[in-house]
Each structure stands twice: as C-alpha cells, then as structure tokens.
Amino acid sequence: MRDWDRRANRIASAVALVVGILSAPVPAQTRTILAGRVLDVETGALRPATLIRVEGGLVVDVVSAEGRDRPADVVDLGDLTVLPGLIDTHTHVCDETHTGDRWDPWTLPAPAFGIIGVVNARKLLDAGFTTIRNVSEPFYAGVAVRDAIARGDVAGPRVYASGPMISMTGGHGDWGNWMGPPHDDSTPAEAVADGVDEVRRETRDQLRHGVDWIKVAATGGFASAGTQPGAASYTVDEMRAAVEEAAKRGRFVAAHAHGAAGIANAVAAGVRSIEHGSRLDDESIRLMRQHDVVLVADLFGAHYSLVEGNEDWSEKGITDNAAEYEAYAERVARAHRAGVRLAFGTDAGATPHGRGAEQFALMVDAGISPADAIRSATVVAAELLGVGEQAGSIAVGKWADLIAIRGDPLEDVSVLTEVRFVMKGGEIHRWERD
Ligand SMILES: [Zn+2]
Numbered sequence: 001m002r003d004w005d006r007r008a009n010r011i012a013s014a015v016a017l018v019v020g021i022l023s024a025p026v027p028a029q030t031r032t033i034l035a036g037r038v039l040d041v042e043t044g045a046l047r048p049a050t051l052i053r054v055e056g057g058l059v060v061d062v063v064s065a066e067g068r069d070r071p072a073d074v075v076d077l078g079d080l081t082v083l084p085g086l087i088d089t090h091t092h093v094c095d096e097t098h099t100g101d102r103w104d105p106w107t108l109p110a111p112a113f114g115i116i117g118v119v120n121a122r123k124l125l126d127a128g129f130t131t132i133r134n135v136s137e138p139f140y141a142g143v144a145v146r147d148a149i150a151r152g153d154v155a156g157p158r159v160y161a162s163g164p165m166i167s168m169t170g171g172h173g174d175w176g177n178w179m180g181p182p183h184d185d186s187t188p189a190e191a192v193a194d195g196v197d198e199v200r201r202e203t204r205d206q207l208r209h210g211v212d213w214i215k216v217a218a219t220g221g222f223a224s225a226g227t228q229p230g231a232a233s234y235t236v237d238e239m240r241a242a243v244e245e246a247a248k249r250g251r252f253v254a255a256h257a258h259g260a261a262g263i264a265n266a267v268a269a270g271v272r273s274i275e276h277g278s279r280l281d282d283e284s285i286r287l288m289r290q291h292d293v294v295l296v297a298d299l300f301g302a303h304y305s306l307v308e309g310n311e312d313w314s315e316k317g318i319t320d321n322a323a324e325y326e327a328y329a330e331r332v333a334r335a336h337r338a339g340v341r342l343a344f345g346t347d348a349g350a351t352p353h354g355r356g357a358e359q360f361a362l363m364v365d366a367g368i369s370p371a372d373a374i375r376s377a378t379v380v381a382a383e384l385l386g387v388g389e390q391a392g393s394i395a396v397g398k399w400a401d402l403i404a405i406r407g408d409p410l411e412d413v414s415v416l417t418e419v420r421f422v423m424k425g426g427e428i429h430r431w432e433r434d
C-alpha cells in the first residue's frame with residue numbers, strides 16, 4: 001500500500017469512527033420528577049405528591065410518592081403543581097403583526113421570517129407551550145423553524161406547520177389586496193388560488209413543501225382591508241378540494257372563518273377545525289357538533305386587538321370594541337355549553353408571543369370552567385393534532401412534555417401565566433428555582 005493510500009485509509013477510518021460516535025444513539029436521559037401535586041387533566045382532579053419517571057423522552061411510570069424512596073436521579077420540584085405541556089393550536093410563530101404599524105412584512109427578506117420564528121419559538125416554550133400548530137406563514141418559514149427545532153438546533157415547541165393560508169383572489173390571505181402590490185409575483189409568501197383546480201394544485205404544492213396542515217380562508221378577516229369578516233369566500237367545492245388532497249397524505253384542513261355562512265361551507269367541505277368563529281350562530285354550533293369539527297376560539301387574540309390593543313375598528317364596522325369582544329366570548333361559551341369541542345389557540349403573532357396563557361382567564365371569565373379551559377390546551381388540542389396517544393396528558397407511553405407552576409390552576413387559572421419548569425421530550429428546558 002502506498003503511503004498516501006495508508007494515510008487516506010487512516011483518515012477514512014478516523015472519519016468513520018467520529019461519524020459512528022456522532023450518529024450512535026445518545027443514551028436517553030433517565031430522570032424521575034417529584035411533583036408536589038399533579039393535575040390529572042382528564043378527570044380535572046389534583047393528585048398529591050407523585051413520582052413521574054421519564055426515559056427516552058417518554059413517561060414510563062407515574063406513581064404516588066407516598067412511602068416511596070426518592071430515586072438517585074430525582075428532580076425535586078418541591079410543592080410545584082405539574083401538568084402536561086400546553087398546546088397552542090393557533091400560532092404564527094414567524095409573525096409580529098401585534099406590533100401594528102411597525103410590522104411590514106413586504107420590507108423583510110424571506111429568511112427574516114425564519115429568524116423571527118426562532119426567537120419566538122423559544123418564548124413560546126419558555127411560557128410552557130411544548131407543542132404548537134402554526135397556521136399560515138409566508139415562505140414556509142414555519143416549516144423551516146419546525147425542522148430546526150426537531151433537529152435540536154434551536155429551542156422551541158414541537159411544531160405542526162402549515163404553509164401560507166390558501167385564499168381566493170381579493171380574500172383575507174391575498175396580501176396584494178390590502179398591502180399594495182407584491183414586490184415579486186413569484187413569491188410564495190401568500191397562496192392565492194381560485195377554483196377547484198387551483199386550490200387542488202396549491203394544496204398539492206404545499207404538501208410537497210412538507211406542511212403538516214393546510215389552512216384555508218373560508219371568510220374575510222378583520223386585519224385585511226377590503227374583506228368583510230363575516231362574508232364567505234371559498235365555496236364548499238373549493239375547500240373540499242383542499243380537504244381531499246390533504247386527506248391523501250393523512251393531513252387535515254383548518255379554516256379561518258368568522259361568519260356563519262363561511263363556517264357552514266367549511267364544515268360541509270370537511271375541515272377539521274374552525275379558526276376564530278367570532279360570528280358563529282346556532283346553526284354553526286349545530287353543524288360543528290354534527291360533524292365533530294373543533295372550534296379554535298382565540299379569545300386572547302380578540303381581547304388583545306379589541307380591548308387591550310384599543311385600536312380604531314370603526315372602519316371595519318365595529319363601533320364598540322368591548323361589546324364586540326363580549327359578544328364573541330358569549331358565542332364561544334355557548335358553543336362550548338352545546339358540546340362543541342374547544343381547542344386552545346391564541347393567534348400568537350397577532351398577539352405577543354409568550355403571553356398566550358392569559359387566555360385561560362379570559363375563557364373562565366366567559367363562563368368556561370378552569371378544568372375545561374385547561375383541557376382545551378391539553379387533551380382536546382392533542383386530539384385535534386392527531387396526537388392524542390402521544391400528548392395532552394401525563395400517562396405512561398406519552399411524550400415527557402411537562403410543565404410546573406405554583407398554586408392550584410383549578411382555583412386560579414392565571415397561575416398558568418407563570419410557568420416555573422418546562423420539560424420537553426424528557427429534557428429540562430427551563431427550571432426557575434426559588
Ligand atoms: Zn391567525
């Protein structure tokens with residue numbers, strides 16, 4: 001063997017060794033959480049001190065701590081209350097629309113959205129949201145953020161990502177309709193499609209880009225000048241094309257819908273969730289129940305823009321912001337009482353990232369019990385995402401996604417805004433000790 005051959009061989013085997021070490025499965029961290037109390041979100045009961053054993057990113061044992069020795073690998077959370085990681089099913093992690101006039105997406109290069117997403121993803125995880133469904137984002141930035149988090153490159157929740165919201169020409173997702181003409185017609189920042197064939201093609205294209213969800217605009221919106229929030233946009237057939245294409249890949253469709261006509265169209269088309277539903281009526285409730293469509297009611301989003309944001313909505317036909325919010329809250333509570341499943345979603349992006357847990361108190365104010373409000377962000381949210389077997393409660397075999405707070409969230413849900421401990425996939429992301 002010539003000298004350089006031998007050297008090449010040595011280099012090759014060194015590389016193989018390093019690659020072998022790097023790609024060898026990292027021994028999964030085994031830990032035992034000692035929780036002061038555990039909230040059983042399924043039953044709404046608080047359990048006393050509990051040991052939760054975590055291995056390979058999963059919960060492998062949940063037992064009462066009473067009379068048991070502390071294992072050597074114990075993570076003692078003192079008197080903190082542990083519950084499953086929260087799930088926000090309506091976020092825009094790469095958006096900062098809540099900053100109002102300072103947010104001008106046209107001036108941003110596409111990669112900026114990914115960077116913004118990385119910053120916000122950490123804020124969401126810090127706040128206890130271990131999973132999000134990201135509904136509508138320009139440039140597939142949410143897909144890129146999802147993958148960076150999944151690789152472990154950056155901190156953030158598990159992300160179920162959609163592409164840009166598919167919208168008709170002149171609809172809620174057509175930027176050119178309300179922000180001036182686009183700089184570049186080839187930009188994938190938005191997804192304008194008309195007619196069954198175009199919607200079908202756009203849906204297929206988005207699936208090719210690796211999205212987990214399809215989002216369509218079934219009605220106009222509040223933030224887009226030139227559209228009427230209550231007015232239907234897509235036809236049943238157009239949305240059904242999206243539902244059919246998504247179903248071929250085991251994916252689902254979320255429909256942005258405020259008014260009753262658009263909700264009825266979206267439900268008839270077979271969507272899995274209605275986003276916002278701010279002007280739903282009794283017929284919407286009946287249809288959503290009949291077809292088991294989940295309502296993602298962003299009370300925090302509405303409260304932020306209508307009450308806290310104190311914007312002038314008069315040009316959009318809203319003369320009394322507070323009354324508009326109260327009417328929405330009342331409709332959401334009515335839908336919940338009638339048996340419509342509620343999944344927690346805050347419109348993060350349109351609201352400040354990291355403040356989503358403030359929605360729990362708004363839900364309780366609307367007449368929803370604390371246990372049901374928490375269920376919307378755990379059990380029901382996981383079911384909506386199709387991961388009811390993996391997430392949404394603390395149980396053997398599920399993901400070790402846990403948060404801990406001080407106090408009793410059943411007595412005061414606002415304690416959920418101060419998360420002290422966050423574990424995702426068995427790894428401690430944050431632990432604020434006294
Ligand atoms: Zn939204």
